[in-house]
Amino acid sequence: MTREELFLAVGAGLAVLGAARLLLTRDLLTRVLALNVASGGVLMILVALALRGGGPDGPDPVLHALVLTGIVITVSVTGFAIGLVRRIEGDLTEGGRR
Amino acid sequence: MSAAPVTILDALLVGGLLAAAGLTLFVPRRSTAVVMFLVFGVLLAIAWTRLGAPDVALAEAAIGAGVTSALLIDAVYERSRRPERATGHHRQVLAVVGAVLAAVLAVGLALVLVDIGPFTSPGPGAADLVADRLDESGVSHPVTAVLLNFRSYDTLLEIAVLLVAVLAALALQPDATLRGVPAPTRTPDLLGLLVRVLAPVLVVVAGWLLVAGSVAPGGAFQAGAVLAGGLLLMRLGGWPGAVPASDLLRPTLAVGLTGFLTLAYLTAALGAGWLDLGAAWAGEAILALEALLTVSIAMTLAALFVANQDPPTPPVGVSSPERTR
Incomplete structure (x- = not known):
């Protein structure tokens, strides 16, 4: 087994683990974490494919650029989602944030 | 690119990633889960360097592990995870079915990915x-x-x-x-x-x-x-x-x-x-x-x-x- 194959398989495992937990949990913060774990798995698949598809100068830069875009999108979605979680849980337990 | 063999470092890294992901998603305390996610992010950054992606590693260390974890840590310091409501038979069946489906999907996806040619x-x-x-x-x-x-x-x-x-x-x-x-x-x-x-x-x-x-x-x-x-x-x-x-x-x-x-x-x-x-x-x-x-x-x-x-x-x-x- 090569390094790419190992990381491809683990990326698939992480993506499915995160996605399954995302669908099956009721805890809102766990959902945010699960989305991030799933995203890590998907990005790992892309980076491993970039290694496999590389030319003589190194791995495929198009996939690396896509992964960079994915990381930034994930953090912005996470930031907004945490805001929503705090709002929802604050409203549920305190009857209003302030 | 010539195919690099799996080294002990890769095996340790992958084991650590899976363990950190599992703990992130399944430990009951929110603060523990968030710290485990921080560990997951740092291990991911190391994984990107192993896969020849230094740009991605830099971004992961700064954004993925750094900013995301700061957001999460600040969000959870005072709240513990809401207990999963154990509402009997129905949800347990759902969890088991979900786990089986996820395992089948993960194995299938991994086999397809490994099988993709050059x-x-x-x-x-x-x-x-x-x-x-x-x-x-x-x-x-x-x-x-x-x-x-x-x-x-x-x-x-x-x-x-x-x-x-x-x-x-x-x-x-x-x-x-x-x-x-x-x-x-x-x-x-x-x-x-x-x-x-x-x-x-x-x-x-x-x-x-x-x-x-x-x-x-x-x-x-x-x-x-x-x-x-x-x-x-x-x-x-x-x-x-x-x-x-x-x-x-x-x-x-x-x-x-x-x-x-x-x-x-x-x-x-x-x-x-x-x-x-x-x-x-x-x-x-x-x-x-x-x-x-x-x-x-x-x-x-x-x-x-x-x-x-x-x-x-x-x-x-x-x-x-x-x-x-």
Whole structure:
């Protein structure tokens, strides 16, 4: 087994683990974490494919650029989602944030 | 690329990643889960370097592990995970069915992925194509060339998504600004000293990452994340104006997208076409655009963090056994 194959398989495992937990949990913060774990798995698949598809100068830069875009999108979605979680849980337990 | 064999380091890394992911998703305490996620992010950054992706590793360390974990840690310090309601037979069956389906899907997906053949151009891969046209892009680092020249639509839309996300997060505030979030008032001396030492260093590192992105791993995203860390540190260390509350906030958030759209319209009206950069001046245009993007990305990440900070006094009547501050 090569390094790419190992990381491809683990990326698939992480993506499915995160996605399954995302669908099956009721805890809102766990959902945010699960989305991030799933995203890590998907990005790992892309980076491993970039290694496999590389030319003589190194791995495929198009996939690396896509992964960079994915990381930034994930953090912005996470930031907004945490805001929503705090709002929802604050409203549920305190009857209003302030 | 010749196929590299699996080393012991790879095996340890993969084991650590799976363990950290499992703990993140299944430990009952929220604070433990978030710390495990931080570990997961650091291990991912190491994994990217093992896979020959230093740009991604830098971004993961700064954004994925750094900013995301800061957001999460600040979000959970006083709340424990809501207990899963054990509502009998139905949910248990659902959990078992879900686990079995997930296992089948994971194994199937892994087999398909491992089975994909060589992935080189001509074909689905574009590595050779990028290498052939790199001279026309204005920069010599292929990832930057893809991000800001060959596939700049992706980056344009990504900046738009960032702006929408931070505006949505601001909309959750009472008056859609950061005025309602109290600035830290009491600064420990040691933190103040640390800020005075670290903030200039972080600004210089961000500038270096920005300029280095033309020829080496780095660029606007990594620089923006480092600069965001500097801004937050300054805010915590007694300069609340580092992240402006209202008047300057929105222009700073929008300047990246505005610059990108301006460049797009200029190239469409005066040049060869929408975002079609001429080889003679592409390098300068990319650097100028990246400088604007760095400012916007830094302020976006900092504003997302500040918008999610709690008011200092805990709400009455909420028991918070994990609260330590």
